[in-house]
Amino acid sequence: MPFSLLKFGLKSDYPFENDPDLPPPSELKRHYDVVIIGGGGHGVATAYYLAKYHGITNVAVLEKGYLGGGNTARNTAVIRSNYMTPQGVKFYAASVKLFQNLSHEFDFNIMYSERGQLTLAHTDATVRAFRQRAEVNKHFGGRTELIGPQEIRELVPTLNMNPAHLPVLAGLWHKDGATARHDAVAWGYAKGATQRGVELHQLTEVTDVDIQNGRVTGVHTNRGNISCGCVVQAVAGNSSLMAAKAGFRMPITTYPLQAMVTQPVKPFLDPLVSSSALHCYVQQTSRGEMVFGGGSDPYPLYNTRSTLELKESLLAHAIEMFPFMANLRLLRQWAGITDMTSDYSPIMGLSPVENYYLDAGWGTWGFKATPICGKTMAELVASGGVVPELIAPFAMSRFDTFKQVNEMGATAASH
Amino acid sequence: MKIMHCPLNGPRNISEFVYGGDVRQMPQPDECTDKAWAEYVFYADNRAGVVTEWWLHTPSGYWFIAERHTVTDDIVRTYDASDMFQQRIDFMVAGSDKEEQ
Numbered sequence: 001m002p003f004s005l006l007k008f009g010l011k012s013d014y015p016f017e018n019d020p021d022l023p024p025p026s027e028l029k030r031h032y033d034v035v036i037i038g039g040g041g042h043g044v045a046t047a048y049y050l051a052k053y054h055g056i057t058n059v060a061v062l063e064k065g066y067l068g069g070g071n072t073a074r075n076t077a078v079i080r081s082n083y084m085t086p087q088g089v090k091f092y093a094a095s096v097k098l099f100q101n102l103s104h105e106f107d108f109n110i111m112y113s114e115r116g117q118l119t120l121a122h123t124d125a126t127v128r129a130f131r132q133r134a135e136v137n138k139h140f141g142g143r144t145e146l147i148g149p150q151e152i153r154e155l156v157p158t159l160n161m162n163p164a165h166l167p168v169l170a171g172l173w174h175k176d177g178a179t180a181r182h183d184a185v186a187w188g189y190a191k192g193a194t195q196r197g198v199e200l201h202q203l204t205e206v207t208d209v210d211i212q213n214g215r216v217t218g219v220h221t222n223r224g225n226i227s228c229g230c231v232v233q234a235v236a237g238n239s240s241l242m243a244a245k246a247g248f249r250m251p252i253t254t255y256p257l258q259a260m261v262t263q264p265v266k267p268f269l270d271p272l273v274s275s276s277a278l279h280c281y282v283q284q285t286s287r288g289e290m291v292f293g294g295g296s297d298p299y300p301l302y303n304t305r306s307t308l309e310l311k312e313s314l315l316a317h318a319i320e321m322f323p324f325m326a327n328l329r330l331l332r333q334w335a336g337i338t339d340m341t342s343d344y345s346p347i348m349g350l351s352p353v354e355n356y357y358l359d360a361g362w363g364t365w366g367f368k369a370t371p372i373c374g375k376t377m378a379e380l381v382a383s384g385g386v387v388p389e390l391i392a393p394f395a396m397s398r399f400d401t402f403k404q405v406n407e408m409g410a411t412a413a414s415h
Numbered sequence: 416m417k418i419m420h421c422p423l424n425g426p427r428n429i430s431e432f433v434y435g436g437d438v439r440q441m442p443q444p445d446e447c448t449d450k451a452w453a454e455y456v457f458y459a460d461n462r463a464g465v466v467t468e469w470w471l472h473t474p475s476g477y478w479f480i481a482e483r484h485t486v487t488d489d490i491v492r493t494y495d496a497s498d499m500f501q502q503r504i505d506f507m508v509a510g511s512d513k514e515e516q
Contacts, residue, residue, distance in 0.1 A: 240461035251457035254485075299434035302463045302486045307417065309430050342457055399457040400450050 021191050022067070028201060031227045032060040034381055035219055037206050037242060038234035039063025040072040041186045041367065042359050044200065045374020046232055046381070048193040053375075054382035057197035060228075061190075062221060064205035068186030071236045074304075074336030075367040076259050076281065076293040077182045078272055080117045082137050082144045082174040084129075084410040087393040088345060089140045091372060094390060096142075096176050098371035106188035110180045111286060115271050117177025118155060122166035122277040129409055130172040143175035158268055163320035166277050177272050179283060182367055189374065209246045209356075216246065216356045230355035230384075232377055237302065237337030239347075239360035248352045250360065251399045252339045255296040256303060257364050258310050260333035262325070264288030273321065276409075280317040289331060292318050296338060296364060304335040338363045343404035344411040348373070348394040349380060349387045357381060358396060365411050417488075421472045422479050422495045435469035438480060438499070465491055 034050060036043045039061045050056040063069075079099055081092035103110050121127045130146050137144035149161060152171045161168045194200055201223070208220040209231070218227035235242045243250045264287050274281030279295045294314040297307070311333060319326045340363040341347060347361035359377050362369070372390070379388045387395065393405050417429040437459065442451045460466075463486050470481045470493070480499055482491040 240459070241463055244460075249454070249458045249460060251453075251459065253459050253461050300461070300485060301488055303488050305488060309416070400453045402449070402453070 021187060022200060023194050025202070026199060028060070028204070028221070028223050028226055029199075031058075032199075033058040033229040034060075034232065035226065035228040035230075036061045036232045036234060037219070038070075038236070039065075039067050039190070039200055039202060040070050040234060040236060041068060041182070041189065041370040042236075042362070042373045042377070043232070043234040044068075044186055044189040044193055045370050046234065046359070046377040047198040047200075047374075048189045048196075049374045049378035050381060051193055051196035051198050054378060056378075056382060059193075059198045060226070061193070061198065061200045062204045062206055062219070063200070063202045066202050067190050067200065068183055071336045071338065071362070071366060072182055072186045072370075074257075074259070074334055075182055075364075076283065076291050077179045077367060078117065078281070078283070079112075079178040079180060079368045080174055080272075081142050081176055081368075082117070082119070082133055082172060082410065083407055084133055084136065085345075085405050085407060086136060086140060087405050088407050088410065089136055089142060091390055091394075092368060093137075093140055093142050093176075094375075095369050095372035096178070098375065099178065099180065099368075102180075102185065102188065102371060106192055108184065108188040108191065110184040110188055112178060112180040113286060114176070114178040115283075116155075117174045117272040117274070118152065119172040119174070120152070120168050120273070120275040120277075121170045121172070122163075122168060122275070124169070126276050127170045130170060133172060133410060137174070145173050147171050147173045155271055156269065156273060158322055158324065159273065160321055160323055163275070163278060164317070179272065179285070185367075185370055189370075206242070206245070209242075211247055211353055214352075215354045230357065230381060232357045232359060232381060233351075234359040234373075234377075236360075236362055236366065237339050239339040239358075241302075243351070243358075243360075246351070246353050246356055250347065250358075250396065252341055252347070252361055253300050254302055254337050255299070255340050256301050256305070256335045257293070257296045257338045258306055258314070258333065258335045259291065259293040260311065260314070261285070261292070261331050262290040262328040263331050265290070265328065269322075275317070275321060278317040278320060280314060280321065282318055282321060290318075290325060290328065293364075296340060297335075302337055304337060306333050306335055340364070342399075344407040345405040346373075346394050347396045348377070348391040350385060350395060350397075355385065357385075361394075363411070365407075419470070419481070419490055420493050421475075421477065422493050423477045424472055424475055427472065431473055433471045433473055435471055435478065438467045438469060 210218040269284040272283040341361040376388045481493045
């Protein structure tokens with residue numbers, strides 16, 4: 001070992017120079033069959049499945065910053081499918097299934113860790129809603145059940161069962177709940193996509209979209225103009241701004257979402273725990289850090305600043321749940337900007353522009369859907385606009401026909 | 416602590432206020448198309464820049480208008496709604512005008 005290290009130390013070139021994860025930056029071509037705006041998890045996953053299942057490799061992923069540097073890097077990495085509606089449960093359950101095999105598929109460890117997710121109920125009304133969610137989940141193949149205080153105590157012995165005078169009455173125990181390294185997911189997809197011929201262009205910002213006769217013909221970037229066969233928009237918090245460039249409005253409002261992480265402590269918390277009434281979710285990472293997240297900010301903003309008010313209230317709730325955490329120090333805090341829809345479901349599929357496809361409205365719940373989004377968006381693109389059954393309920397036109405998919409209770413601050 | 420200037424109560428902590436959405440024109444619910452109503456209820460400009468919005472000072476129950484920059488998080492101006500609405504707005508009650516005629 002020391003000798004082989006010494007050998008590398010004496011070499012002038014980097015030992016893995018011939019085996020990079022991503023190809024070096026290249027010039028933009030004049031034309032691509034598919035342009036994907038946004039190099040986050042969803043964008044590169046779409047490119048990956050286009051190349052892998054549909055043989056479409058003349059694809060450019062255009063990212064204004066760096067790979068997975070937006071909400072892919074800012075979420076709290078919760079994977080679960082215990083939603084409320086049949087449409088939601090089916091969709092997210094398919095995502096969990098894909099996640100389970102992802103490390104194997106990439107030959108790249110995304111550190112998928114199935115810990116189970118526990119959501120706490122503090123009122124009778126929540127218990128009733130949980131009972132319904134458990135049944136819907138079981139019906140569509142998820143592992144979810146309602147458990148009582150005794151089982152909760154056994155699962156999470158450190159939990160305060162009477163936080164903020166809101167006694168824990170029951171819990172929704174979702175065994176499929178998991179976590180994974182969010183950066184690894186983006187890198188795994190990007191590596192797989194670029195190895196198959198997809199081009200990833202970082203530091204490439206789309207400044208305008210060319211529309212002719214209701215069809216998109218190309219995009220302008222800070223590195224020149226390109227023509228394209230179709231466009232997939234996957235830009236999270238900037239969805240409305242990009243859609244405005246393509247000439248339409250979206251039923252989306254952008255809010256910041258703040259989160260934070262403590263110094264590492266020895267492992268004590270296996271499941272991911274969230275509370276519906278305290279608007280707080282807590283998990284311990286594989287490094288031992290405690291990650292907290294809560295609800296979105298109280299007013300819309302395109303800014304990733306943090307506020308003391310929100311941090312204070314979030315921490316107060318987290319300490320109610322786990323009182324000993326009052327002694328921990330915060331390591332980092334951050335925010336992302338989230339594209340919220342009024343029914344807490346995404347907007348996927350067709351847009352008013354014929355060959356301009358949407359993957360938006362991912363608000364605070366986008367990471368867990370990364371694989372299935374990529375897969376279904378790739379099907380949509382490859383078929384030239386035939387909407388896959390799984391994402392049909394999430395069409396933007398559902399707002400015009402008042403057929404929302406209400407996931408508010410299952411989403412708001414219960415990641 | 417972020418301060419917002421309430422036109423009635425003066426400078427107050429932002430946590431005393433509630434955001435009430437963009438100031439926008441409501442179409443007549445009886446006469447407009449479903450699409451126009453959906454546009455009004457769900458769709459938003461969601462602009463990155465200065466926006467004009469309704470805000471409520473919760474302790475005093477006072478609604479007013481604020482101009483705010485959604486990128487810098489600066490509050491540009493706040494003023495009483497009477498500065499914008501010079502006369503009373505009558506919202507049509509569904510069906511009532513037909514009966515009166």
